[in-house]
Amino acid sequence: xxxxxxxxxxxxxxxxxxxxxxxxxxxxxxDPRSPGSFELQLNYLSSxxxxxxxxxxxxxxxxxxxxxxxxxxxxxxxxxxxxLTLTSGASQLLSVIDxxxxxxxxxxxxxxxxxxxxxxxLDLRWRFYxxxxxxxxxxxVGGPTLANDVKTNQGFVGGDIAFVLRQDWGPASLNWESYxxxxxxxxxxxxxxxxxxxxxxxxxxxxxxxxxxxNYARIQSSSEGLVQSLATTVGLVxxxxxxxxxxxxxxxxxxxxxxxxxxxxxxxxxxxx
Numbered sequence: 001x002x003x004x005x006x007x008x009x010x011x012x013x014x015x016x017x018x019x020x021x022x023x024x025x026x027x028x029x030x031d032p033r034s035p036g037s038f039e040l041q042l043n044y045l046s047s048x049x050x051x052x053x054x055x056x057x058x059x060x061x062x063x064x065x066x067x068x069x070x071x072x073x074x075x076x077x078x079x080x081x082x083x084l085t086l087t088s089g090a091s092q093l094l095s096v097i098d099x100x101x102x103x104x105x106x107x108x109x110x111x112x113x114x115x116x117x118x119x120x121x122l123d124l125r126w127r128f129y130x131x132x133x134x135x136x137x138x139x140x141v142g143g144p145t146l147a148n149d150v151k152t153n154q155g156f157v158g159g160d161i162a163f164v165l166r167q168d169w170g171p172a173s174l175n176w177e178s179y180x181x182x183x184x185x186x187x188x189x190x191x192x193x194x195x196x197x198x199x200x201x202x203x204x205x206x207x208x209x210x211x212x213x214x215n216y217a218r219i220q221s222s223s224e225g226l227v228q229s230l231a232t233t234v235g236l237v238x239x240x241x242x243x244x245x246x247x248x249x250x251x252x253x254x255x256x257x258x259x260x261x262x263x264x265x266x267x268x269x270x271x272x273x
Contacts, residue, residue, distance in 0.1 A: 021209040021239050022166065024199030025249040025266055027175040030127050030139035030164045033077035038273035043089075045069040045267075049253075049260035055225075057257050065260065066094040069118070081127040088120045120146040121160065135168030145181065147191075158183045171203040191221040201237070209237045215251065229256040233266065245270040 023029050033039050050064040071089035078084055127139040142161035162179035181193040195217035201209045213233040220226055235249020247268035253261050 021203055021207060021237055021245075022168065022173045022175075022201065023209075023237050023245065023247070024175045024197075024201060024211050024213055025235050025237065025247050025268065026215055026233050026251070027197035027199035027213055028141060028162060028164045028177045029175060030125075030130075030137040030166050032079075032081060032083035032125050032127055032139070033075055033272075035077045035079050037077045039073075039075045039270060040273060041073045041075070041268065041270040043069075043071040043266070043268045045071075045264050047260075047262045047264040049262035051261045053253075053256040053259055053261060055258055057255060059261060068092045068094060071118070081130070083125050085123045085125070086121070087123070089118045091116065091118050117148050119148060123160070125164075135173075137166050139164045147181070147183070156183050157185050173201050173203075175199040175201075191219055191224075193217060193219045199233075207239050211235055211237060211249070225258060227256070227258045229259050230254050235266070243272045 022031075045068065047067045047069075048064065051059050051061050054060050069089060069091050071087065073085050073087035075083055075085040121143065122145075123141055123143040125139055125141045127137060129136070129138040131137070140161065141164055142159065145158045145160050146155055147158050148155040158181055160179065160181045162177055165176045167174045175198070177197040179193075179195055179197075181191075183192060195215070197213060197215050199211055199213040201211040203209045211234070215229075215231045215233060217229045218226070219228070231251050231253045233249050233251040235247060237245065237247045239245045245268075247266070249266045251264040251266055253259070253263070
């Protein structure tokens with residue numbers, strides 16, 4: 001569950017660039033929105049797991065768990081190098097199914113379903129370096145976060161910060177993001193998170209870019225201990241119109257500790273207003 005919360009934070013943070021199809025699916029981009037423009041971004045994730053990694057990174061068979069995340073954000077361009085984004089979303093645990101009854105689709109009884117709001121986040125993105133001739137841009141993204149535990153509906157106030165870089169080589173581009181989430185105060189289950197995302201894309205034309213990404217997360221929780229995950233994300237980012245962008249990808253957990261071995265469908269839709 002904690003890993004899904006952190007993934008929601010990443011989807012929140014993965015605000016897209018405003019020029020060309022250089023964006024990645026999970027990894028953030030350093031380019032802010034155009035001054036005076038709004039952007040509405042909607043993201044959806046559907047995840048399923050039927051095995052897990054234990055504390056020693058060994059794969060164990062478990063119950064089938066399905067979860068959905070809905071994340072929305074509204075951003076505004078403040079200046080040529082600054083923009084502001086307000087984001088939130090919801091998580092829904094659809095079912096936990098006994099593997100022996102998976103073919104019949106019978107849900108187990110008991111407290112197996114749940115859901116609620118995920119983080120409320122306000123982020124400022126500052127692009128402090130931009131060299132169009134070298135194709136290099138760097139930014140810092142950060143702000144306050146109200147993190148919510150969907151199991152207890154209790155939360156804590158925290159902060160997040162990320163360093164984001166993109167290097168362009170003609171039609172190819174490489175995005176790198178390193179981030180941290182830290183708790184400050186509140187009654188809910190507290191956790192801290194650090195991670196790195198690396199995304200490579202290649203523009204087939206001005207409207208279509210395939211991408212492949214590596215996503216690593218390390219979470220320290222007061223209740224669940226150490227959670228780690230290394231995943232890969234592959235997919236497409238498209239811009240059929242100047243005011244609209246689409247993304248569709250699949251994320252698969254490759255390795256982890258104390259986390260689900262999950263496959264996730266990730267979709268995104270963005271409108272420039």
